[in-house]
Amino acid sequence: MKVDEAELGRRMEAFKKAAREAGVKLTHQRLEIFREIAGSLEHPDAETIFKAVQPRMPTVSLDTVYRTLWMLNELDLVSTLGPRRESIRFDANLRPHHHYVCVRCGLTRDFEAPVFDEQAMAGAVKGFGSVVASQVEVRGICENCSKAVAAADTSVRHQPR
Amino acid sequence: MKVDEAELGRRMEAFKKAAREAGVKLTHQRLEIFREIAGSLEHPDAETIFKAVQPRMPTVSLDTVYRTLWMLNELDLVSTLGPRRESIRFDANLRPHHHYVCVRCGLTRDFEAPVFDEQAMAGAVKGFGSVVASQVEVRGICENCSKAVAAADTSVRHQPR
DNA sequence: CTGACTGCAAACCCTTTGCAGACCG
DNA sequence: CGGTCTGCAAAGGGTTTGCAGTCAG
Numbered sequence: 305m306k307v308d309e310a311e312l313g314r315r316m317e318a319f320k321k322a323a324r325e326a327g328v329k330l331t332h333q334r335l336e337i338f339r340e341i342a343g344s345l346e347h348p349d350a351e352t353i354f355k356a357v358q359p360r361m362p363t364v365s366l367d368t369v370y371r372t373l374w375m376l377n378e379l380d381l382v383s384t385l386g387p388r389r390e391s392i393r394f395d396a397n398l399r400p401h402h403h404y405v406c407v408r409c410g411l412t413r414d415f416e417a418p419v420f421d422e423q424a425m426a427g428a429v430k431g432f433g434s435v436v437a438s439q440v441e442v443r444g445i446c447e448n449c450s451k452a453v454a455a456a457d458t459s460v461r462h463q464p465r
Numbered sequence: 466m467k468v469d470e471a472e473l474g475r476r477m478e479a480f481k482k483a484a485r486e487a488g489v490k491l492t493h494q495r496l497e498i499f500r501e502i503a504g505s506l507e508h509p510d511a512e513t514i515f516k517a518v519q520p521r522m523p524t525v526s527l528d529t530v531y532r533t534l535w536m537l538n539e540l541d542l543v544s545t546l547g548p549r550r551e552s553i554r555f556d557a558n559l560r561p562h563h564h565y566v567c568v569r570c571g572l573t574r575d576f577e578a579p580v581f582d583e584q585a586m587a588g589a590v591k592g593f594g595s596v597v598a599s600q601v602e603v604r605g606i607c608e609n610c611s612k613a614v615a616a617a618d619t620s621v622r623h624q625p626r
Numbered sequence: 627c628t629g630a631c632t633g634c635a636a637a638c639c640c641t642t643t644g645c646a647g648a649c650c651g
Numbered sequence: 652c653g654g655t656c657t658g659c660a661a662a663g664g665g666t667t668t669g670c671a672g673t674c675a676g
Contacts, residue, residue, distance in 0.1 A: 315557060329650050329655060342557040347564075347573050349552040350641080365658050370641065373555050385554040385564065385573075386547050391510040391665060393546040394534050396476060396503040403508075403546065404593045412508050412546075417589040420581065425603045428578040432565045433607035440601050442586045446594035490630060490675050511666080526633050531666065552640060 305345040315342040315381075322379045333357075333364055337372045338381070347385055402439065406446035408453070466506040476503040476542075483540045494518075494525055498533045499542070508546055563600065567607035569614070 307315075319338050323330050336357045341348065348356070354369045376382040393412075400421070401414040417440070425438040445453065468476075480499050484491050497518045502509065509517070515530045537543040554573075561582070562575045578601070586599040606614065 327655095331650070331656065333657075338557075341555055344557075345573075345575070347554045347556045349554045351552065353555075363658075366640095367642075367659085368657060371656085376557075377555070381559075382555045382557045385556055386551070390547070391512065393508045393510045394502055394514075394538070394543045395508045395546055396499075396505075396537075396543045398542075402589070404590045406594060407597055413593055414506070415590060415593070419585060419589065420601070424580060425601075428563070428580065428601075429565045429576060429603050429605065431608075432574055432576070433567060433605045433609075433611060435603055435605040436568055437605075438601065438603040440581070440586070440589075440599065442590050442596055442599040444590065444594045444596040444598075447592075448594075450594060488630095492631065492675070494632075524633075527665095528634085528667075529632060532631085 307343050307345060312339070312343050319376075319379075319381055322381060326379055328375065328379070333361060333368055334372050334375075336361055336364075337369055338376060341373070341376070341382060402441065404442045404444065404446075406449055407443045408445055408449040411446050411448070468504050468506060473500070473504045480537075480540075480542055483542060487540055489536065489540070494522060494529050495533050495536075497522055497525075498530055499537060502534070502537075502543060563602065565603045565605065565607075567610055568604050569606055569610040572607050572609070 306312075316335075316339065319335075319342070320330060322328075323334075328334075337353060340353050340356050346352075350366065350369045350373060353373070354364070354366045357364055357369070373382065377384065397414055399416065401416050402420060404413045404415055405411070420438070420440050422435055422438065426435045429435065467473075477496075477500065480496075480503070481491060484495075489495075498514060501514050501517050507513075511527065511530045511534060514534070515525070515527045518525055518530070534543065538545065558575055560577065562577050563581060565574045565576055566572070581599070581601050583596060583599065587596045590596065
């Protein structure tokens with residue numbers, strides 16, 4: 305599945321501009337890796353991107369793909385699905401519910417919101433397929449951390465997702 | 466943060482019943498591990514549970530914690546936050562959007578839904594803290610897989626989340 | 627009693643890091 | 652040309668697995 309040509313072109317330009325502004329070098333590898341992810345609708349993982357660019361660049365290595373992706377993430381040109389590098393967490397609450405996660409301290413709280421029930425979800429994804437489960441994750445700064453932040457360090461890193 | 470005593474008791478009974486029905490043995494380790502996760506509101510990871518039960522059971526091992534948690538997951542008594550054992554996926558779509566993921570083939574599609582915008586999120590989590598980002602993930606069986614399932618294998622494993 | 631379960635240690639997978647050479651600007 | 656970037660190989664961290672002894676039913 306491909307992003308259309310015009311949009312891909314726009315994304316490539318945005319990358320070149322951002323790279324220049326950030327003083328980051330535009331290497332062959334970076335251009336190919338960015339073209340690959342910017343042209344896909346699949347949200348691929350590093351391995352998939354690696355295999356996709358290999359035919360065009362036989363000497364590229366997987367670690368360069370990782371380094372490039374995190375660099376793009378740093379420049380706010382890509383984000384990640386799911387939290388970065390977190391171990392699996394388990395949940396014994398059997399009622400349908402959603403999660404609020406503090407990006408600063410990791411505090412996690414359940415909440416129930418009829419607005420986000422199965423029916424609303426099914427409506428939103430009509431055409432894709434059936435709904436088995438749905439899950440809203442809201443990230444923010446919890447009350448406690450807000451106070452701490454106000455008192456001490458106001459430069460909390462932007463954490464996209 | 467603790468689940469209240471009555472609810473914990475109910476969960477313990479549900480576990481014992483489910484275990485008996487599934488022909489799974491009720492070992493000391495399993496009871497303690499379940500008690501730990503069922504009594505917490507924090508959605509802990511395996512390591513955290515391990516450390517929490519260690520004082521009560523000095524010889525327990527981390528791999529037993531993992532085995533027990535996946536067994537509980539199998540019995541539909543716990544679920545996981547975030548997908549199980551998946552590598553990080555990257556996303557070059559910069560517009561705010563949500564994801565539909567097919568639990569069978571992994572197909573992932575973006576969708577935008579004004580109903581689930583930041584404002585709706587902020588309302589839902591009022592009291593917990595501020596909102597930095599939010600993300601809806603809907604899991605289901607995509608159109609393509611529905612056909613395949615209807616044709617061949619109708620026993621798709623329930624995949625909670 | 628006996629098969630299911632545990633603890634141990636080693637394997638595994640994905641991801642990251644240190645280093646010396648290559649290349650962009 | 653100089654500092655950044657790459658490729659390689661090896662390390663790292665979380666999770667899983669094979670095995671022999673142990674324990675619930």
